[in-house]
């Protein structure tokens with residue numbers, strides 16, 4: 001990793017440590033994540049496949065303005081390093097919880113932010129990637145208030161294999177009900193549930209479902225949005241926890257509208273469409289972008305962007321030689 005001059009630590013999580021660094025070859029400031037796992041026992045030791053999954057998913061998503069972009073991936077002395085564009089700004093979580101101290105965003109501001117996130121997720125899904133850990137902590141706010149989704153540490157390429165998929169995934173407060181009920185046959189709708197939780201948080205200034213345990217989380221979800229649609233889902237009976245007492249308790253109808261009384265009808269259509277318990281009736285990211293809340297907005301922010309290898313620039317494809325995936 002002599003190519004990169006370390007400029008300081010940015011953050012640290014379960015999967016690795018992230019440093020700001022300068023690429024001596026290009027002069028660019030980048031973010032370098034050293035994964036905790038290693039190859040053949042290096043850096044603490046998980047297998048190579050696991051270690052490189054994050055890089056593979058980032059690679060599939062390159063070229064989108066709202067997804068943090070991979071520059072290179074390296075392995076050296078048994079350790080894996082992921083080199084990304086550096087986004088100079090706080091996480092969306094810090095903005096919501098510290099800078100704004102719980103002051104909600106206006107509906108127009110929330111729409112501008114959600115358009116970026118949903119556009120990024122739609123492109124990610126079109127590229128065959130599920131993120132599986134969408135939350136405000138994994139969104140970085142750039143200089144002009146532009147959002148970039150980061151931390152693909154839990155993501156996976158859907159084509160790489162059929163279910164069963166890993167469970168549990170997604171941080172509890174943003175976890176879809178089918179995941180809490182133990183599903184291992186889930187799909188990219190787990191990400192659109194998380195988007196619904198983020199949208200509500202932007203509009204309310206605090207997390208929608210701050211559960212303290214999986215069962216408390218499920219209770220909060222069902223008490224807020226109801227659960228009748230969930231039971232009518234053909235996949236419900238196959239869920240490992242379908243027999244849980246929590247699924248058979250009488251639930252009030254959805255209270256979501258009462259919680260956000262000033263949200264426009266068009267905005268509520270998007271929110272309630274993302275927060276449908278039954279995954280097959282939940283909005284996809286691509287469908288959400290077609291909702292009137294976005295298409296009829298007075299001042300659309302930007303045209304939706306595509307992602308994928310076709311948008312590689314000359315400079316980046318040169319750097320891509322270093323990619324080991």
Ligand SMILES: Nc1ncnc2c1ncn2[C@@H]1O[C@H](COP(=O)(O)OP(=O)(O)OP(=O)(O)O)[C@@H](O)[C@H]1O
Nearest residue numbers: 011013014015016018031084085086087150151153
């Ligand atoms: N490209 C980037 N540019 C700027 N900051 C970044 C970048 N990537 C990550 N970060 C910062 O570093 C922090 C940790 O990165 P990341 O979430 O990828 O690590 P992690 O080990 O997977 O964390 P966690 O355990 O929370 O999932 C992020 O929350 C973010 O603030």
